[in-house]
Amino acid sequence: MTNSEPIVLDALVLGGGFGGIHMLHQLREMGLTVVALEAGTGVGGAWYWNRYPGARCDIESLVYCYSFSPIIDDEWSWTERYATQPEIVRYINFVCDRLDLRKDICFNSRLVKATFDEEAGFWTLHTENGDVYRARHFVSSAGPISEPIWPDIPGREKFKGEIYHTAKWPQQEPDFRGKRVGVIGTGSSGTQLIPLVAEQAKHLTVFVRTPNFYANANNRPLTDSDQAWWMQNRTRIRERLRTSEIVGSGDVFMNEGMLATRLRKGDEYSENERREILEKRWQFGGATMPRAFVDILTNHELNDEISGFLRAKIAHIIKDPATAEIMTPRNIYFGTKRICVGTNFYETFNRPNVTAVGVKKTPIERFSEKGLVVDGKEHEFDVIICASGFDALTGALTVIDIHGVDGKTIKDVWSKGSDTYLGIGVAGFPNLHLIGGPGSPSVLVNVVMANEYQVGWISRRIKYMRDHGLTRVDVDPDYQAKWSQTVKDVIQGTVLVSADSWYVGTNVPGKAKGILAYAGGMVNYKQACDAAAERKYEGFVFS
Incomplete structure (x- = not known):
């Protein structure tokens, strides 16, 4: 059934994977009215769709999970060193149910169009089945590797x-x-x-x-002694992840x-x-x-x-x-x-x-x-x-008809290069917040950890806007250009300049060639984002 009148929200979240349901939880905890749209019939994001035989994560399960909730930590245990797709989907469903998120997720809802209303300062969003939403904030967690x-x-x-x-x-x-x-x-x-x-x-x-x-x-079941070791060392391991002493890839x-x-x-x-x-x-292994x-x-x-x-x-x-x-x-x-x-x-x-x-x-x-x-x-x-x-990092958004300021589409804007500011915002697309977007390190690090950081950072910026009576945030094009140059500069002097793979978009005919992710590591990325936030979100234009 389609809604006869647009549903008005503080925020709409796109995607029911790791980033999307965490964002939904975070914004709800802030007291915002928020809905998440998911094209599938259940949560899981990329893991919902990639259910082929043998599908499993190549990041160790103990760290391919959330760290923000003591409740989840205490009530969930992984069974293998590298989790299978079914176990990952069970985990995301468990989180969804334990935090009572399912009531605010609309399944079978594929977003096909999003238009920013410059006068009202709202996004109008249309689904394939005819539902219409109006939201002050549009948060995309469509997934960096989700458009096949x-x-x-x-x-x-x-x-x-x-x-x-x-x-x-x-x-x-x-x-x-x-x-x-x-x-x-x-x-x-x-x-x-x-x-x-x-x-x-x-x-x-x-x-x-x-x-x-x-x-x-070299996968294996996790033993009782492994679980006991993890409970004893979890805090230390997570801190080492944050400092990139370890990354979780074995x-x-x-x-x-x-x-x-x-x-x-x-x-x-x-x-x-x-x-x-x-x-x-x-x-x-x-x-x-x-x-x-x-x-x-x-x-x-x-x-x-x-x-x-x-x-x-x-x-x-x-x-x-x-x-x-x-x-x-x-x-x-x-x-x-x-x-x-x-x-x-x-x-x-x-x-x-x-x-x-x-x-x-x-x-x-x-x-x-x-x-x-x-x-x-x-x-x-x-x-x-x-x-x-996949059409990595950009494809999940360019398949949607997204219109920003002056009617420009994100597909056209990214046709010559996937420029963003900090992998979070795009100039000319106010109140669009990206999780796992191009110019972020998501696909080159532990993506769940990167998502968690971005969810927290975006939430704090939205809170900053609310606390200061601000309703609109856009990106300063000069800062976007500088960040895009930083993303390019990071790979200079490395073998990545010779990459001919999805890392630079060459697996997609007609896609502009260029490094899609920030390859400077999670520590440097967080330093850049935190520095911008400390300077009252420098590089962003508020009104």
């Missing part, structure tokens, strides 16, 4: 078999038994999905476009000796010592390799050495040399794509029912009625799975 993209391959509609996207997975699990399955993509989703589909399928063919570096998760249980190397340059060790350090991290030494992204020779170490692992694990070569990243620096974390990924390519097809030099030409055509050869399938990634 299909492979840029013609003829998809011609395929007569089953076709799925990992980020649009059906609620009823498909049955792959006895079927010929093709998978396009070997990024994070493909890495997790491929081993499990291979166990079911009659034959699995993996089309490898740009192979990536990979680490074994280092929560890491001993001090292994952690210490992250502060030293690679050339402070001998070649044999470096290899021993890398081997220990490989065996320990998780995405711990990027922090083995302090200068991995700035020392090209060291980066090459680490890349070589990981390439040797591929050659050792995959028995067929030709297949190993297809799966080996070449001509890219380690760290210019997000390292994938999974279980039995490389080992899966030793199965007799699994084939890898390299399509970097000879791309997939088209879909056909029976499958996919590569180099003139038709590969026939019953099922095709596209693990083809």
